[in-house]
Amino acid sequence: MPLRIEDYALLADGQSAALAGIDGSIDWLCWPSFESSPCFAALIGGPENGYWRIAPDDPLIAMRRRYLGASLVLETTLQTSTGTFELVDWMEWAATPARVVRQIRCVACAAGRARINSDLAVRFNYGHALPWHRRLDDRVAAVSGPWALWFDMTGPPSMSSVSAAHIRSSIELSVGELAQFTLTCCRSHEPPPARVDATQSLDATLRFWRQWSDQHRGRGPDADAVLRSLVTLKGLSNRLTGGIVAAPTTSLPEHIGGHRNWDYRYCWLRDASFTMLALACAGFEHEAQAWRDWLVRAIAGHPSQTQIMYTADGARHIAEWECTPLRGYENSRPVRFGNAAVGQAQHDIYGEIMNALYVARQQGMPPDDDAWVLERGLIDHVEAIWRQPDNGLWEFRDERRHFTLSKVMMWVAVDRAIRSARECDRCAPVGRWKRLAAAIRDDVLAHGFNAHANAFTQSYGSERLDASLLLLPLFGFLPADDPRIEATVRAIERNLMTDGLVLRYRTDGLASAAGPASGEPGEGAFLACSLWLAQVRHRQGRRDEAREIFERVLALRNDVGLLAEEYDTCRKRLCGNFPQTLSHVALINAARELAGS
Template sequence: MAGRIEDYGVIGDLQTACLIGRDGSMDWLCMPRFDSPACFAALLGDDRHGYWRLSPASGGSASRRRYRDDTLILESEWDTPEGCVRVVDAMPPRGRAPDVVRVVEGVSGRVPMRMQMRPRFDYGRISPWVRLHEGRLTAIAGPDALDLSTPVELFEKDRTTYADFAVAAGDRVPFVLTYRPSHEPAPPPVNAGRAIADTERFWRDWLGHLTYRGGWAGPVRRSLIILKALTYAPTGGIVAAATTSLPEEPGGSRNWDYRYCWLRDATFVLQALLGTGFLAEARAWREWLLRAAAGEPADLQIMYGLDGTRRVMEYTADWLPGYQGATPVRLGNAAAGQFQLDVWGEVLNELHLAREAGLSTTDDAWDLQRALLDYLESHWEDPDNGLWEVRGPRRPFVHSKVMAWAGLDRAIHAVEAYGLDGPTDLWARAREQIHNEVCARGYDAERNTFTQFYGSAGLDAALLLIPRVGFLPWSDPRVVGTVDAVQRELSQDGLLWRYHPDADGGVDGLAGAEGAFVACGFWLAEALHGIGRPQQARAVFDRSLGTANDLGLLSEEYSPTTGRQLGNTPQAFSHVGLINAVRRLSAPASAGAAMAAPG
């Protein structure tokens, strides 16, 4: 059975990632890309669906674990009656083929060890043909092949491969797993020791570009490493998470595939990267965005594949029982076909930030913006599915209208500040019309708060972003009232819900509940700081930071009642929220609006 979500650590090579539990079991690995079918899928079922466990023969959870300094090399240690042993896990930067390197190191005494591997291709559905030859395991089925190299003897029993061995102090026993297309010959295995050294050097060199020097330096560094790990290096796209279908409620049905790239994340990600010195990553993300968004403005999607693929079909893996019984297991994401108005504003805002930061611009970039603006100016009144991808009827969501305003506002500034061409009078009229309408129809004067959509009785954590994009100043009484209302009505135990699913008769049309949304807690911390309450802001920030596991990994959601992580992990949106909140909290409260100013 899969472990708790917070029991998993992650390693990756900037093209895919795998999750490893406290018990030394690799329960999730997609090869060769984040969105490829998993060859180990026990995370969404059990051992029958594929795993690779490396631990003391007596079993049990690691006594302690950590990442080696500021790297993505995971070290897990077990204290046993026979002695102490360490397992070092890493995925070296991609060379000829993707590799997973695991090294067992004896620390003290002499510890009996056991390795167990059961590869299952296509998310646990296909049992490969496995053969052992000259100390090497090869597993083949259809287009996929895995090769395992190790100096210890392997044997097969009940469709599972084993190795029993012992390590004394100073011993090192390597295991190298390599993926390849089945029609290609197996590449020579990498040297495990050299691969780990290369991995350590890569992460330390990369983090050397960090310019941030404020508070919470450790969580910021770890979050940046996770953000980098979720980057698909060949294109610069950043996936929302490394997993699919980890539930938002134990045993529930709100299970989604997050191994894709969301345009909405662009602005938040760019702010985090630019604000910490990672200009190359920011530029790559901007270029990915330009390629993905190119085409007819009406065809703009909220999310794309790693390489900008538009067709992201959703289906269910009915052969998988789901994480601890949570079904259905979804592969692909039908939200790609939704209309979410705010995305047009998010893209325009992201390109504005890139221009302000001095990233090189092209005529093509402004041509794309002009096309997006033409569409936005004539469609901002349309109802949509909103920031949270509501699968109910379309509505006039306040956050969506605010982002439409932001997109027009940034364009007007671009023309005025950089001499670009555009019908600023037309855009200014639309901007004013949106602002007036939102303030008139999206604001509840009796409760002194903006609402989730026009006429709604419900609230939305995304309302905290209204001053962040400059729609209203932090000091505006309507902003202060909204922050108070959101904190009062959507918080529990210091954490924040996105919205109440049962508000307005069931706003999202889905059954079941969900946990507190981790990123929203960081938004609340930013908002409290922005309205001049730094002590409250720090308390809220610390509470959200406290939802991280012992390795500093944040999932999508968290249950205040059970103290359990929920949703897909590690979640880029949560880690980006942490970075941007730290940047604001590290500034004087009176300067809180500076990060949100449109320029």
């Protein structure tokens, strides 16, 4: 049986990431960057598509794990009927070249000695190209085209075998003994990498995370959960560029066995302002400023050519294609690489950009004259396009519509430009911008609120409810106690909630203010939306209800504190790409809201 999504934990090094299963198998790794071709793809295929498992020879009867402190160093305890073993996995932060290091220790053994096996199956070219295995003394390199992965092992004497498909090692450990394994990613034309002292590597990695996490300013009952989410955001960031990917995975399904499977290994502008707020308010000014700088570089150019997403280094080319050799996570097909939504018009991004840059200024980041030139150009573009339909926040792939949130976010863009001009004494046509903001606002109030549904609805002329409209009070379009917002929240609670969580929208037809949500949604409950509701309830004075849904989401984190995009309330399991930036950002911001800071 395949592992559940929640059975995985994140490893990361500042440019790429891996998912390690609770059974000692690393089933997902894209090297050398987040959007690279995976060399382990068993997660969305099968064992034949690449993995690296280290485990005792005897069958496992119990497993538990934890991160060591506020780090991404993972310790997994593996128990058999005859012994107990501790497996420690990490990717060394900022290592050049990149490496995964694994260390296993025998803690207890009835027979005095126990056999440990390492089974490494590298697959290049999206999980299906067998490498050439090249030996050099006791080292082995898996080579294919431009890349070589070098395998090293230290410890007691071992037996090893190398075939076309596997590098296998078997080693016997006494109580207290350990074996160490390293996999290093190099260009195939480069000389073999230097051997790594695993103990020094572990010490350096733990020291990095300890020093980094000490910046956290959080206190209170949710501080540990918030810090774990912040560590996760750091793990999903590119240390060189400041870009933060939406998730390290592709094609983990929104509905198990379904076709809503997308590639999230890119940076979405829609996450910009909430991510900025989460980082800056938690004390991580360096990361917040790096994200601001990435954002400005990414959008540089003509405003009409602004994309909704970019790679972590700011590249624009993100072509979508289907990888038919991979059978998908629990047969959820197709498996997609790249994302065609990159070519969509999503007008909400302008509000996200302008709000992120406004938040950056509020948090004391130094002003940037070049950024202001870009911002003025974006507002000119908003003025030209705000009456046009788009694909919306949720990236619908059918016809464009006049999405209510898209209009609201264009109002946010103009509003934040006005605030920045006034508060930072920037040269701007404030009078014209005020008239533009008023025109957009009036249009939303006239067409976005549906009198029959007694709620703001997903698009003009529709009765479909949409949980993204919980953002209206969070972005300040209307106060949380405005009767129209209160009516919208009640409609969402009545129609888009299942098992105490919030669906984005109904996927089985139009939602109205009359009927309950389907018991079998086409996707899981959306965790960020549930946390947005917690924030809105808190602003409405419904503090116990806000805490209730916040605690509901906290309870869905896996054993090491990670959240996916969604939760399947029927199957009682996480679904969607994992771990997901927007879910963790929403958790951080909801905790801050509920704490009253």
